[in-house]
């Protein structure tokens with residue numbers, strides 16, 4: 001059921017069955033024109049929950065624009081179906097073109113090559129590809145996207161929403177900030193109970209460093225109401241930003257120690273030596289798709305350590321291997 005969380009602002013609870021994220025929070029701002037923030041997967045369970053709650057609130061989609069915080073399919077999957085002619089679909093100027101690219105095979109072939117170089121076998125990657133949500137649950141082609149720039153503004157129901165670029169989780173992630181009522185729509189930039197996935201991206205040299213800088217960018221906003229895209233809120237913004245930063249500092253230490261204990265291994269092997277919260281007896285027991293996310297995180301941490309001059313990588317026989325750089329005295 002949709003929940004009113006402020007005047008003219010509703011949270012729609014969209015289930016994500018079988019996904020460890022559990023749910024997506026879609027937000028609806030009502031007014032002469034409505035703004036619907038994020039959509040859920042292109043999946044029956046999401047579609048039914050969305051349609052039911054929109055009906056409950058009497059929303060006319062012909063007067064509803066969409067805002068996508070970032071390109072991930074749990075946020076964008078239903079956009080094509082919810083969009084009506086003459087309505088807008090907003091997305092950040094960086095993620096918009098990347099989302100369009102992800103509809104083609106080329107990007108995935110390139111990513112596969114990268115993950116083979118990181119230590120995956122082709123067989124594992126083919127298994128992952130079979131149920132890749134980006135392939136099956138993403139939106140169909142969208143006619144026209146309205147690309148937003150950092151610092152831009154949207155006006156809905158007499159409210160002014162400021163566009164804040166917060167790259168890291170994706171290269172073009174966007175938060176919306178309503179200064180007057182002190183409401184922050186955080187997307188997946190700041191989540192509570194779970195930590196946003198940070199992975200390697202071609203278009204960011206250092207995804208983790210970029211993410212941490214984006215935490216700094218918003219941490220001191222005087223937010224009174226936080227609207228994250230998944231789960232609930234617990235505690236304040238600055239406190240959570242700091243906890244997320246510390247989480248990654250601990251992961252960096254963990255990754256560096258794994259490289260020191262096992263020099264010359266691939267990111268795949270190093271990730272297996274890192275500590276994970278998932279309940280599996282061993283790295284071999286990790287489901288393949290969880291390995292994909294885990295190695296992506298491992299790579300983001302290794303890239304950042306390389307940037308800091310603490311590890312180095314070399315490609316040998318088609319695989320990229322990692323070594324510690326001895327600390328200078």
Ligand SMILES: [Zn+2]
Pocket residue numbers: 070072169188
């Ligand atoms: Zn996401």
